[in-house]
Amino acid sequence: MKRTIFIILLLATIFSCTKTLDFDEANNETQLVLNSIIWPDSVFSASISKSTSILMDKQVGQITGGTLDLYENGTLLTQITSPTGQFYASGIKPKAGKSYRIVVNSNGKQIEAETTIPDQTEVLSIDTSSVKDEYGYKRINYKVKIKDPVGDDYYRIVVMNETLSKMTFIDSEKKKTTAYYLQKMQYSILSDDPVFNSVYNNMGEDIIDMGPENDYNIFPDDYFKGKEYSVQFQISPYGYGYYSPYSPGFGYDPNSPNNTIFERNTIHIQKLSKDLYNYLKYLKLHNHYRDNPFSEPVPVYSNIKNGTGIFAGFNDNAVSHFEKVYIPFSMDTIKIEEQYGGYNYGGGY
Numbered sequence: 478m479k480r481t482i483f484i485i486l487l488l489a490t491i492f493s494c495t496k497t498l499d500f501d502e503a504n505n506e507t508q509l510v511l512n513s514i515i516w517p518d519s520v521f522s523a524s525i526s527k528s529t530s531i532l533m534d535k536q537v538g539q540i541t542g543g544t545l546d547l548y549e550n551g552t553l554l555t556q557i558t559s560p561t562g563q564f565y566a567s568g569i570k571p572k573a574g575k576s577y578r579i580v581v582n583s584n585g586k587q588i589e590a591e592t593t594i595p596d597q598t599e600v601l602s603i604d605t606s607s608v609k610d611e612y613g614y615k616r617i618n619y620k621v622k623i624k625d626p627v628g629d630d631y632y633r634i635v636v637m638n639e640t641l642s643k644m645t646f647i648d649s650e651k652k653k654t655t656a657y658y659l660q661k662m663q664y665s666i667l668s669d670d671p672v673f674n675s676v677y678n679n680m681g682e683d684i685i686d687m688g689p690e691n692d693y694n695i696f697p698d699d700y701f702k703g704k705e706y707s708v709q710f711q712i713s714p715y716g717y718g719y720y721s722p723y724s725p726g727f728g729y730d731p732n733s734p735n736n737t738i739f740e741r742n743t744i745h746i747q748k749l750s751k752d753l754y755n756y757l758k759y760l761k762l763h764n765h766y767r768d769n770p771f772s773e774p775v776p777v778y779s780n781i782k783n784g785t786g787i788f789a790g791f792n793d794n795a796v797s798h799f800e801k802v803y804i805p806f807s808m809d810t811i812k813i814e815e816q817y818g819g820y821n822y823g824g825g826y
Contacts, residue, residue, distance in 0.1 A: 509541070509588050509784040511581055514753065516791050517573055517594060521547060521566040525559075525583055528785065543583025549575050573597060573792055581784075588784035595748040597794045598632065599624040601705060603744060605798060614713060616667075621746060622707045630698045631754035633791070635745040636664040636712050641806075641813075643736050656814040657738075668710035672696040676758060689765035693757045695749065738806050742799040752780045753789035 513523035527541045542560040546553060547569070557564045562583075571577060571594045578591040601622040607615050621634070640660045647653055673696055677688030700706065749757075759778040766772040779785045 507584075507586075509581070509583055509586055509781075509786075511579070511588055511590065511781050511784055511786040511788060513579065513788045514790070515571045515577065515592070515594065515788075516793060517571055518793065519570065521569045521571060521577075523564045523579060523581075523788070525562040525564070525581055527584065541583050543581055546580040548578040548580075551576075551578075571790060577788075577790070579788060586783065588781055590781045590786075590788035592750050592752050592780070592788050592790045594790040595630070595750060595792045596626070597792045598746045598748045599626075600746055600794055600796055603796060603798055610713070616711050616713050618709070618711050619744070620707045620709050621744065622705060623746060624705050625698045625701050625703055627703045629702075629751070631749040631751060632696055632698070632708075633745075633747040633749055633754075633757075634666060634694045634708065634710065635747065636666060637743050637745065638662045638664060639739075639741045639743070640737055641739040641811075643738050657811050659813050664712040666694050666710045666712055668694075668708075670709045672700050672706075672708060673710070675699065677762070689761050691761075693761060695754055695757050697754065736803065738802070738804045740799075740801050740803070741797055743795050743797045746794045746796065747791050748794075749791045750789045752778075752787065753791055756780075756787045756789055 508528040510526045510528050511523060513521075515521055523545060525541055525543060525545070540562045542562055543558075545557045545559070545564045547555050547557070547566055549572075554569055555566050557566060573594050573596050576591060576593045578589065580587065580589040601624055602620075603622070604620040606618045608618060610616055619636075623632075638661070640662075642658050642660065643655060644658060645653055645655050673691045673694065676691050676696055694710075696708075698706075755778040759775060762775040763777045766775050779787060781788065
């Protein structure tokens with residue numbers, strides 16, 4: 478009854494009020510959009526495009542060319558010219574603790590942005606245990622202990638599974654062909670740890686929406702500044718990949734034409750720049766509320782001066798906690814026919 482009364486009052490309030498907003502279509506239509514996520518294991522890359530009006534049916538940005546200047550701690554590293562808007566600095570990999578600035582000139586406009594690559598997260602230990610949920614499926618509990626340095630820091634947890642499979646095909650003439658495929662899958666994380674829930678102040682379901690789920694698994698160090706902290710979460714191996722070390726019966730079968738020959742689970746403990754943390758945080762808020770007629774629109778965070786988009790960095794500490802070779806093999810002699818699935822560490826969501 479209380480819920481019904483609340484909804485009626487809310488609808489009455491909404492439909493009794495109108496507000497006129499000024500919209501500068503000309504300026505918003507010609508925004509330059511710069512996107513670049515950088516980290517130490519990657520070669521520097523960036524893309525530049527031009528936005529379209531929200532009044533147009535086509536919302537995909539238009540390709541635009543130009544020049545890009547890349548600076549490291551204030552020193553010019555390189556200048557790149559691209560007619561397609563795709564910039565690559567061959568041989569230049571970002572370094573931890575360094576600040577990077579990019580200046581782009583395109584279509585008579587200049588935009589710029591700056592970010593810093595954080596140091597790697599210090600991982601002290603990783604403990605695991607297995608439990609069964611209410612449906613009898615196994616779940617893996619993780620307790621990842623990290624050491625937080627002095628200052629403001631931002632984190633993300635990603636758990637990945639890599640599976641290398643051998644598949645044998647038989648054609649109409651009974652000729653056998655063997656091929657190898659690498660599959661990468663990202664596990665979904667479940668957690669009641671307060672560090673995850675603090676991002677959107679999720680306090681449980683109620684009449685009023687308390688915010689979206691923390692699907693990007695990001696969190697600040699507000700709860701443990703300068704201290705050691707054990708982040709606790711859980712994954713379910715079922716439903717995120719056909720082969721699993723926790724599923725009896727999967728693995729190498731000499732009588733089967735299709736076999737897993739190698740499998741590995743890896744935990745990525747990432748330290749994010751503040752820009753990347755804010756980008757992921759508000760991107761989720763934007764997607765959560767954009768189709769909700771009862772909520773104010775949430776803009777996606779941007780740190781691009783005189784334009785829009787994101788230029789941000791992170792550092793990744795990858796720790797393998799499970800690895801199994803089902804049959805002997807050498808990656809030097811195996812040709813991967815196809816790699817599918819996976820995860821884009823550069824933030825392409």
